[in-house]
Amino acid sequence: VIWDIIGNTQFCxxxxxxxxxxxxxxxxxxxxxxxxxxxxxxxxxxTIREEKQCFLYMKVIERAAFPAxxxxxxxxxxxxxxxxxxxxxxNLIYWPRFxxxxxxxxxxxxxxxxxxxxxxxxxxxxxxxxxxxxETRERRKEEKALIAAQLDNxxxxxxxxxxxxxxYGDIYNFPVHAFDRALEQQDQExxxxxxxxxxxxxxxxxxxxxxxxxxEEQDESSEEEEVxxxxxxxxKASRSKGKSPANGSAARKKRAYVEIEYEQETxxxxxxxxx
Amino acid sequence: MDITxxxxxxxxxxxxxxxxxxxxxxxDGEGSAxxxxxxxxxxxxxxxxxxxxxxxxxxxxxxHFMFMKLKQEKRKQKMQLRKKRRKEREALGDKAPPKEVPxxxxxxxxxxETTVDPEDEEIAFxxxxxxxxxxxxxxxxxxxxxxxxxxxxxxxxxxxxQLATVIPNAHVYYRRGLALKRIIPQxxxxxxxxxxxxxxxxxxxxxxxxxxLPDGPxxxxxxxxxxxxxxxxxxxxxxxEHFPEVILNNFTTxxxxxIGRLFAALFPQEPHFVGRQVATFHNQRDFIFFRFHRYIFKxxxxxxIQELGPRFTLKLRSLQKGTFDSKYGEYEWVMKxxxxxxxxxKFQL
Numbered sequence: 001v002i003w004d005i006i007g008n009t010q011f012c013x014x015x016x017x018x019x020x021x022x023x024x025x026x027x028x029x030x031x032x033x034x035x036x037x038x039x040x041x042x043x044x045x046x047t048i049r050e051e052k053q054c055f056l057y058m059k060v061i062e063r064a065a066f067p068a069x070x071x072x073x074x075x076x077x078x079x080x081x082x083x084x085x086x087x088x089x090x091n092l093i094y095w096p097r098f099x100x101x102x103x104x105x106x107x108x109x110x111x112x113x114x115x116x117x118x119x120x121x122x123x124x125x126x127x128x129x130x131x132x133x134x135e136t137r138e139r140r141k142e143e144k145a146l147i148a149a150q151l152d153n154x155x156x157x158x159x160x161x162x163x164x165x166x167x168y169g170d171i172y173n174f175p176v177h178a179f180d181r182a183l184e185q186q187d188q189e190x191x192x193x194x195x196x197x198x199x200x201x202x203x204x205x206x207x208x209x210x211x212x213x214x215x216e217e218q219d220e221s222s223e224e225e226e227v228x229x230x231x232x233x234x235x236k237a238s239r240s241k242g243k244s245p246a247n248g249s250a251a252r253k254k255r256a257y258v259e260i261e262y263e264q265e266t267x268x269x270x271x272x273x274x275x
Numbered sequence: 276m277d278i279t280x281x282x283x284x285x286x287x288x289x290x291x292x293x294x295x296x297x298x299x300x301x302x303d304g305e306g307s308a309x310x311x312x313x314x315x316x317x318x319x320x321x322x323x324x325x326x327x328x329x330x331x332x333x334x335x336x337x338x339h340f341m342f343m344k345l346k347q348e349k350r351k352q353k354m355q356l357r358k359k360r361r362k363e364r365e366a367l368g369d370k371a372p373p374k375e376v377p378x379x380x381x382x383x384x385x386x387x388e389t390t391v392d393p394e395d396e397e398i399a400f401x402x403x404x405x406x407x408x409x410x411x412x413x414x415x416x417x418x419x420x421x422x423x424x425x426x427x428x429x430x431x432x433x434x435x436x437q438l439a440t441v442i443p444n445a446h447v448y449y450r451r452g453l454a455l456k457r458i459i460p461q462x463x464x465x466x467x468x469x470x471x472x473x474x475x476x477x478x479x480x481x482x483x484x485x486x487x488l489p490d491g492p493x494x495x496x497x498x499x500x501x502x503x504x505x506x507x508x509x510x511x512x513x514x515x516e517h518f519p520e521v522i523l524n525n526f527t528t529x530x531x532x533x534i535g536r537l538f539a540a541l542f543p544q545e546p547h548f549v550g551r552q553v554a555t556f557h558n559q560r561d562f563i564f565f566r567f568h569r570y571i572f573k574x575x576x577x578x579x580i581q582e583l584g585p586r587f588t589l590k591l592r593s594l595q596k597g598t599f600d601s602k603y604g605e606y607e608w609v610m611k612x613x614x615x616x617x618x619x620x621k622f623q624l
Contacts, residue, residue: 123425123452134612142499142562142588148381149559151566152580158522159553159570159578168548172572 027057027071029102036098046092046099047071048106050114053079056088056103081111380560385621389529398529402536406491410468410540417541419445419469420462425452428478430503435473437504437585441554441567442541443518455484455599463488469541470599473498483589485537486599492607493599494537496563496589503585511569511583517550518543519567525558530608531624534563534591553580561622563589591624 023033027047030037039045043061048054057071074091078084085104092100162168164186329345332338364371376382392398402408409415419442421435427449439445450458455472462470467488474482480501486493504510521542526535538556555566567584594608608623615623 138497138590139499141560142590145560145562146564146588148379149557149564151555151557151564154524154557155522155553155555155566155568155570155580156578158524158555159572159580160576162520163572163575163578171548172575 029106046095046103048103048110050110054107054110056091380620383620385618387528390527406487407536407540413544415468417444417469417543418467419471419541420467421445421447421471422450424474425450427475430478431473431475431480433503434480434501434585440514441584443543459598484599487537490597492537493595494534494591495593497592499588501585501587507582511581514552514567514584515550517547517552518545519550519552519554520546522553522555526624528624531558534624558624561590561624
């Protein structure tokens with residue numbers, strides 16, 4: 001009779017109408033608004049609730065007339081999980097299966113989340129909320145930045161520059177003509193250049209090639225030093241990879257000569273680039 | 276002329292879009308026979324009564340149709356403008372004005388006063404005496420400890436392993452609930468220079484804490500787009516034990532400089548050029564992209580690179596002065612979203 005009134009079709013104040021069939025009644029055992037789990041519509045009902053300890057609440061038909069005394073807070077369920085289950089069983093002994101089963105399920109769930117809460121408190125883990133809008137915005141920005149970055153080109157350019165500046169020493173033996181041509185081209189370009197570069201490279205390899213510690217890490221001085229040192233490295237045993245020594249030494253000599261010549265030329269070039 | 280035009284066009288729309296399009300195409304054809312821009316404009320003005328905008332039509336089909344037509348008109352005008360300009364440029368030949376550079380976000384970037392000038396003495400002095408100076412002077416060799424948050428899942432574990440192969444002298448240890456603050460003194464005792472903690476969320480790595488150990492700065496990053504090695508297309512064989520070179524791009528400001536040095540100190544000072552491997556940290560609009568490649572010089576003008584190793588992107592969230600300390604730490608820089616992300620042209624790194 002009661003369910004016909006407050007049930008699915010009509011109005012129930014505990015029913016959360018916007019979402020799917022939740023019942024806000026605190027005595028509800030499953031939380032859903034169903035015919036079998038509505039505490040108002042069932043005359044024989046039992047719930048587990050916890051206020052610092054789990055209690056089994058029972059409602060029987062004899063007390064339906066006294067709403068204040070309707071729910072009997074019977075049993076203080078013990079902390080031991082299995083004993084508590086037994087207690088539920090013995091108290092609800094002749095009750096319908098559904099209520100017994102749901103009571104036990106609810107109790108299990110409650111103990112589990114209590115355990116989890118205690119664990120979280122111990123772990124000291126801070127939970128930082130994520131905002132979906134912010135996340136999508138960041139993802140989009142990242143994609144655009146990736147496209148703008150043109151990583152492959154940048155890496156290749158950087159590697160070629162390092163090759164030109166000779167940070168690799170004498171490992172790569174390329175024909176000197178093309179090298180000179182490339183250098184000349186670079187000089188012409190740098191003369192017409194006015195502005196400084198945007199990129200700030202950290203002079204990793206400059207540092208690496210320094211044998212003695214340097215106080216300042218400016219572009220010019222390090223470049224000069226490195227060019228000088230590179231010739232030292234060449235004279236010492238370097239890591240030539242199986243190129244014939246005759247060839248290597250010839251190229252080395254020629255290149256050493258060439259580089260001495262260009263040392264003055266590259267200086268102004270490097271200065272203009274740094275300023 | 277006006278009234279009849281309007282009525283015919285509207286009638287056509289009333290029946291079917293196609294018919295109306297045909298009619299309007301005819302009208303357009305007549306219109307564009309004369310002078311280009313003016314005719315089109317006047318034709319538009321002629322076709323619609325004044326103070327008319329496309330959004331005022333209530334009928335969705337008609338509104339859509341009118342909007343499409345408007346778009347077409349605009350595109351046509353743009354093409355005509357472009358053609359004209361190109362003709363002018365060709366006509367002028369050498370005397371033509373230089374090509375206009377399109378505006379990009381990098382072009383329009385708000386000038387950051389903390390941009391590092393390569394010759395700034397103060398900065399050079401700072402760098403000579405900061406926490407990384409020991410590394411850059413060749414005194415210490417980097418030794419990295421990689422760990423995760425509690426209970427790492429498969430992806431994170433694999434990511435850690437791959438990171439360990441990329442960074443030379445790196446060790447992976449698993450954390451069973453140990454507090455970071457207690458690990459740190461142990462690490463210092465064992466001569467580690469770096470502590471890297473990869474935080475995980477929903478079975479995927481999403482955060483990284485990079486802590487320079489002997490009392491150095493701690494940086495907290497957000498990690499995104501992690502691609503493991505087997506997900507890479509056209510990748511090479513696994514990286515060897517050679518020390519890779521490091522490329523750091525676009526770290527311009529003071530903060531960027533610090534972060535750049537933080538990354539640089541992860542790798543040993545002397546790269547093995549024989550190994551031909553390079554690790555790149557490229558900063559673009561405050562996102563740091565990490566890539567690991569093997570390169571080969573085909574001749575001195577061309578280099579080929581082949582990607583091996585994992586890739587990920589980082590975004591700096593905070594930088595702390597001392598080692599990792601969430602409660603009492605002194606934050607040198609914290610990402611404050613409302614202030615810093617308000618302007619699209621302003622970046623911190």
